[in-house]
Amino acid sequence: MEFGTPKAVEDLPPLTPDAVVDLSQERKDARTDEILNALDDDLIGLVPVKTRIREIASLLLVDRLRARFGLTSAPPNLHMCFTGSPGTGKTTVAVRMAELLHGLGHIRKNHLVTASRDDLVGQHVGHTAPKTRDVLRRAMGGVLFIDEAYALHRDSDRDYGQEAIEILLQFMENHREDLVVILAGYRDRMDEFFAVNPGMSSRVAHHIDFPDFDLAELESIGRLMLAENGYALATDAEPVFRDYLALRSTQPRFANARSVRNAIERARLRHANRLTATTDRVGRADLMTLRPEDFLASRVFATERPEPGTPT
Ligand SMILES: Nc1ncnc2c1ncn2[C@@H]1O[C@H](COP(=O)(O)OP(=O)(O)OP(=O)(O)O)[C@@H](O)[C@H]1O
Ligand SMILES: [Mg+2]
Structure with missing residues (x-):
C-alpha cells in the first residue's frame, strides 16, 4: 500500500506560541488513522502489537507538532525487536511499520531492506565491514529488518558476526533520525542474544512480543x-x-x-x-x-x- 509522500516538518508552516492545532486534521494529513485502521482490518489479533504501534504513532505525531512550535528534542529511539513464533506476522508488521514511519515523516523513504546473517557477515578477514556497510547504505532513509538476528552471534573467537554487530550498533546510535533497525527472531534466542550483547539490548527501545494465535x-x-x-x-x-x-x-x-x-x-x-x-x-x-x-x-x-x- 502506498500512501504518498508526507510533507517534511520543515515544509510545514511554523506555529506561533499561542496557536492551537486541530489534532484530528494533523492525523488526517499524516494519514495516521488510514494506516492504523488498515493495520486493524488486515491483521487479526495481535492486540499488544497494535497497541504499541498506536503509541509510537502518537509519539511521532506529537513530535511533529512540537517541532512546528519550535520545541526541539532528540529524535526518538525507534529501534525495535519483534519476537515471536514463526508465522505470527513479524515481517508483515515490519512492512506496515515502514509505511507508518514514512507517513509520519520519521524516515525519508517507505522502504524496508531485509537482511540476515549471510548478508552482513563475511567468511574472511576484511569482508564483514564492507558487507554490513553496504546493507546499511541501502537501508538508510528507511527500515532495516534483520531476520533471525540472534544468528549474528556465534560462540567462537573466529566468528565475524561480532564485527557486524559493532558496526550496526554505531549506525543505530549515530543515524537514529534516518534509519530504524528492527531485529526479529524467536523469543528465547533473542533473549540469549541480548544477554551476550547488552549494547544491542540497550539500543533497542521497543521490544514487541508477537503472541501465538488462538x-x-x-x-x-x-x-x-x-x-x-x-x-x-x-x-x-x-x-x-x-x-x-x-x-x-x-x-x-x-x-x-x-x-x-x-x-x-x-x-x-x-x-x-x-x-x-x-x-x-x-x-x-x-x-x-x-x-x-x-x-x-x-x-x-x-x-x-x-x-x-x-x-x-
Ligand atoms: N495477524 C494476521 N492476520 C492475518 N494474516 C496474517 C497475520 N499475521 C500474519 N499473517 C499472514 O501470515 C503469513 C506469515 O506472516 P509473516 O511472514 O509476517 O510471519 P513472520 O512472523 O515473519 O514469520 P517467520 O518468523 O517465519 O519469519 C503472511 O502471509 C501474512 O500475511
Ligand atoms: Mg518473517
Missing part, C-alpha cells in the same frame, strides 16, 4: 485469506476447516498464520483437481466454494503418524 484467530485469518482470494467455505466445510486448524496447530512445524495460508493453498489445489476431475459444467459458485473433501484429504487428518516432512 484457534478462533487462526480461523478468522483463514476467512480473511479466503475472502481476499475470492473463495468461500461451504457451510459443511466450516467445522472441517476448524478441525483441520485444531489438529494442525498441535503438529510439528506448525507456523501460525503461514500454516493457515499453506492449508488454503493446498485446498485450492484439491478443489481445482476435484472440479476438473468430476465436473464438465462449472458456475461461479463452484469455482469459489471449498468443500469438506478439499480439506479432509489432508494428511493432517490421517490417524497414522505423518511421514517426516511438512504435513500436507
Whole structure:
C-alpha cells in the first residue's frame, strides 16, 4: 500500500506560541488513522502489537507538532525487536511499520531492506565491514529488518558476526533520525542474544512480543485469506476447516498464520483437481466454494503418524 509522500516538518508552516492545532486534521494529513485502521482490518489479533504501534504513532505525531512550535528534542529511539513464533506476522508488521514511519515523516523513504546473517557477515578477514556497510547504505532513509538476528552471534573467537554487530550498533546510535533497525527472531534466542550483547539490548527501545494465535484467530485469518482470494467455505466445510486448524496447530512445524495460508493453498489445489476431475459444467459458485473433501484429504487428518516432512 502506498500512501504518498508526507510533507517534511520543515515544509510545514511554523506555529506561533499561542496557536492551537486541530489534532484530528494533523492525523488526517499524516494519514495516521488510514494506516492504523488498515493495520486493524488486515491483521487479526495481535492486540499488544497494535497497541504499541498506536503509541509510537502518537509519539511521532506529537513530535511533529512540537517541532512546528519550535520545541526541539532528540529524535526518538525507534529501534525495535519483534519476537515471536514463526508465522505470527513479524515481517508483515515490519512492512506496515515502514509505511507508518514514512507517513509520519520519521524516515525519508517507505522502504524496508531485509537482511540476515549471510548478508552482513563475511567468511574472511576484511569482508564483514564492507558487507554490513553496504546493507546499511541501502537501508538508510528507511527500515532495516534483520531476520533471525540472534544468528549474528556465534560462540567462537573466529566468528565475524561480532564485527557486524559493532558496526550496526554505531549506525543505530549515530543515524537514529534516518534509519530504524528492527531485529526479529524467536523469543528465547533473542533473549540469549541480548544477554551476550547488552549494547544491542540497550539500543533497542521497543521490544514487541508477537503472541501465538488462538484457534478462533487462526480461523478468522483463514476467512480473511479466503475472502481476499475470492473463495468461500461451504457451510459443511466450516467445522472441517476448524478441525483441520485444531489438529494442525498441535503438529510439528506448525507456523501460525503461514500454516493457515499453506492449508488454503493446498485446498485450492484439491478443489481445482476435484472440479476438473468430476465436473464438465462449472458456475461461479463452484469455482469459489471449498468443500469438506478439499480439506479432509489432508494428511493432517490421517490417524497414522505423518511421514517426516511438512504435513500436507
Ligand atoms: N495477524 C494476521 N492476520 C492475518 N494474516 C496474517 C497475520 N499475521 C500474519 N499473517 C499472514 O501470515 C503469513 C506469515 O506472516 P509473516 O511472514 O509476517 O510471519 P513472520 O512472523 O515473519 O514469520 P517467520 O518468523 O517465519 O519469519 C503472511 O502471509 C501474512 O500475511
Ligand atoms: Mg518473517
